[in-house]
Amino acid sequence: MGEPRGTHVPVLLERCLELLDPALTLPGAVHVDFTLGLGGHAEAVLERYPDAVLIGLDRDTEALAHARHRLIRFGDRTHLVHAVYDELPRVLEELGIPAIHSGLFDLGVSSLQLDEADRGFAYAQDAPLDMRMDQSRGVTAEEVVNTYEPGDLVRVLRQYGEEKFAPRIVSSIVRERAKARITSTARLAELVKDAIPAAARRTGGNPAKRTFQALRIEVNRELEALEAAVPAALDALAPHGRLVVMSYQSLEDRIVKRELAARSRSTGPVDLPVELPGTGPSLRLLTRGSEPPSEAEVAANPRAASVKLRAVERIDEQEQASKFEKAFGAGRERPRMSTTRGGRGRIRPGANVEGEGRA
Numbered sequence: 001m002g003e004p005r006g007t008h009v010p011v012l013l014e015r016c017l018e019l020l021d022p023a024l025t026l027p028g029a030v031h032v033d034f035t036l037g038l039g040g041h042a043e044a045v046l047e048r049y050p051d052a053v054l055i056g057l058d059r060d061t062e063a064l065a066h067a068r069h070r071l072i073r074f075g076d077r078t079h080l081v082h083a084v085y086d087e088l089p090r091v092l093e094e095l096g097i098p099a100i101h102s103g104l105f106d107l108g109v110s111s112l113q114l115d116e117a118d119r120g121f122a123y124a125q126d127a128p129l130d131m132r133m134d135q136s137r138g139v140t141a142e143e144v145v146n147t148y149e150p151g152d153l154v155r156v157l158r159q160y161g162e163e164k165f166a167p168r169i170v171s172s173i174v175r176e177r178a179k180a181r182i183t184s185t186a187r188l189a190e191l192v193k194d195a196i197p198a199a200a201r202r203t204g205g206n207p208a209k210r211t212f213q214a215l216r217i218e219v220n221r222e223l224e225a226l227e228a229a230v231p232a233a234l235d236a237l238a239p240h241g242r243l244v245v246m247s248y249q250s251l252e253d254r255i256v257k258r259e260l261a262a263r264s265r266s267t268g269p270v271d272l273p274v275e276l277p278g279t280g281p282s283l284r285l286l287t288r289g290s291e292p293p294s295e296a297e298v299a300a301n302p303r304a305a306s307v308k309l310r311a312v313e314r315i316d317e318q319e320q321a322s323k324f325e326k327a328f329g330a331g332r333e334r335p336r337m338s339t340t341r342g343g344r345g346r347i348r349p350g351a352n353v354e355g356e357g358r359a
């Protein structure tokens with residue numbers, strides 16, 4: 001099998017491995033690569049952690065074939081599955097694996113998908129308007145462009161492309177499709193360019209970039225899949241398990257940030273030396289906000305330029321519970337909650353917590 005053209009240097013590889021290392025060295029570590037792609041990150045994990053087992057997911061059968069070829073030498077340490085990443089619970093059940101220790105999302109399109117002209121992802125190459133990551137199912141970009149109601153097209157372009165000229169672009173598409181079906185990336189790119197005012201065309205890169213991004217997200221239902229996949233991945237993490245997510249645009253990063261923030265916050269009273277059972281955060285953030293790439297990384301790998309990396313570790317809830325037991329355990333007085341006005345619950349030592357909750 002030939003190597004795909006273009007860059008396929010795994011993005012932030014060393015940083016990902018540094019963050020995942022404590023989880024990958026846990027006994028019997030199971031690592032899930034949610035976006036296997038060409039298998040660059042996965043290969044490095046398998047090489048450097050000889051005891052780790054890999055589950056690799058991708059919705060693109062072509063990517064899976066490349067990865068299979070690349071990882072064949074690791075034999076039964078690899079399970080490569082054709083799946084959308086939110087299908088993790090089903091995949092784990094089928095493999096009889098109850099929990100995972102390490103996980104990586106490297107979102108977006110692969111260099112293979114961008115380089116293969118007939119996939120229709122690239123506005124710079126003429127191709128049929130497809131854009132499906134999984135070419136075995138789903139609607140194509142051609143169907144979206146030619147059949148969606150104008151209002152729905154405007155919503156897609158605004159919401160997923162943050163395209164401020166969405167109504168002008170859609171008017172132009174609707175006029176064109178009344179004459180002839182729009183079937184190629186080149187025709188669509190041309191329509192978008194002509195619909196955008198000349199002054200705006202001179203700034204911000206290729207004028208078709210936002211429209212193409214929006215259509216790709218719509219065709220692949222990318223944000224819905226991510227909304228479901230991040231919680232599924234976090235639920236599957238064993239105590240001390242770690243997850244790294246790399247996203248390349250703000251819509252994805254917002255979803256990831258929201259979920260990680262919600263789970264890394266305590267819902268219990270403030271000013272306690274230990275968390276009350278069931279109220280402590282389930283995650284510890286390993287990165288302060290989102291981490292940008294270094295200049296050296298961008299120079300070596302242009303795809304890394306827009307990356308936002310976030311990483312977390314699953315807190316061991318049993319460890320937390322035993323800390324609580326130690327502090328307020330059998331024979332010791334349990335704390336009692338009081339609520340300060342407008343604030344969170346507080347603890348008065350010597351009072352009873354049971355039966356009292358926060359509003």
Ligand SMILES: C[S@@+](CC[C@H](N)C(=O)[O-])C[C@H]1O[C@@H](n2cnc3c(N)ncnc32)[C@H](O)[C@@H]1O
Nearest residue numbers: 035037038039040041058059060084085106110
């Ligand atoms: C940027 S590439 C990953 C590159 C990979 N880390 C490597 O080192 O080769 C992203 C891959 O994720 C896949 N992908 C995107 N969305 C997906 C989803 N919802 N479910 C499964 N795979 C997905 C794409 O098909 C693509 O192959």
